[in-house]
Amino acid sequence: MEKEFKHTTERKITRYENGEFKEKEDLIALEKPITIRINHTEFATLVCTPDHLEDMVIGFLASEGVIRSYHDVEEMLFNDGQGIVNVKAAVQGSLTSETYTKRVISSCCGKSRHFYLQSDSKTARTIMKAPELTASVCLANMRTLQEQSATFKSTGGVHNAAIFKNGEMVASRTDIGRHNALDKLYGYALRHHLHPSDLSVAFSGRISSEVVIKLSKMGIGVLLSKSAPTELAIQLADDLNITTVGFIRHEGFNVYTKPERILI
CATH class of the missing domain: 3.10.20.10 (Ubiquitin-like (UB roll))
Known part of the structure; x- marks a missing residue:
């Protein structure tokens, strides 16, 4: 049913570096x-x-x-x-x-x-059941997301998101829009009949209110991000019983809501 496309295209650009301009080929994200x-x-x-x-x-x-x-x-x-x-x-x-x-x-x-x-x-729905993750799994999942994000590394112009189950990445998706990347994961989960209560999502972008609402629609109760949440996102996550973990970098992170699902 689906036609696959590449994520990027090549284009000549002018780069300034070390006091001079140079022409080079660069990879540009498609939109x-x-x-x-x-x-x-x-x-x-x-x-x-x-x-x-x-x-x-x-x-x-x-x-x-x-x-x-x-x-x-x-x-x-x-x-x-x-x-x-x-x-x-x-x-x-x-x-x-x-x-x-x-x-x-x-x-x-x-x-x-x-x-x-x-x-x-x-x-949108309140999450009744979600997995518990250890701190080490939170860090490992974010490393896995970043390591496989080839399009982001080559363009810097996309968001990445991935579904994890029992510490293993099930699927990853890339898009210029963070809501699109999550919709792609949602579609994958529906097509493959994945039970949302077993899943968590790792995400490259900031935790906004629409991201939290999207997770609640997916029925997934744990969101990991390398970026920060907004105040409205935190309020919504608390109301919808979603665990939000942000600023996952190096060996640390912040747990903003429902910390009982994150274990030492």
């Missing part, structure tokens, strides 16, 4: 709009890294409350030239209602929060 049509109705345009698109579309539709499971999707056809994916699915409710309106979700995550408010009330 493309993908328009989702559901049952012939245009639903949303996602600006994203054009890779693992089936996972992203499945995760996004589940996150928005349009579908409940992977089995709700009957067909998914990609038109690469037009940047369109046509989805035939058994949807929850009417796509023409006020709950679902045509919109563009940009890769600049901070300005897309208002697009999610209506679906959040339907799909």
Whole structure:
């Protein structure tokens, strides 16, 4: 069903270094709009890294409350030239209602929060069960995420996220938008019938409110990040019973919410 794309392209640039300019080839992260049509109705345009698109579309539709499971999707056809994916699915409710309106979700995550408010009330959930992780596993998971992030190392322009189970990485995804990277993981988990109570997520970006809400929609209760949380994210994580661990660097980290799941 899915067409794979590369993450990067090469481009000539001018670099200043040691007092002089030099021309060189550089790797640049790709960014493309993908328009989702559901049952012939245009639903949303996602600006994203054009890779693992089936996972992203499945995760996004589940996150928005349009579908409940992977089995709700009957067909998914990609038109690469037009940047369109046509989805035939058994949807929850009417796509023409006020709950679902045509919109563009940009890769600049901070300005897309208002697009999610209506679906959040339907799909965000309090986490009832989540794994306990040792401190050493938290550090090891973040090292694993960073070590396999080839696109970030070559471009510096993407977010990385990975699902872990019992200290082992199950899947990793890359995208210019942090919400897209999480949707790709969500889609993967749904397609492979992974039970969310067994999983944790390691993440390269800051812990924002929309990231916490996305984890709650996925049903995953432990989030590890190398960056910092916002105050609203901490409040939401506390309310939704999600453990948030930030500033995972070298041999230390901060536990902001639900510290009982992190063990010595």
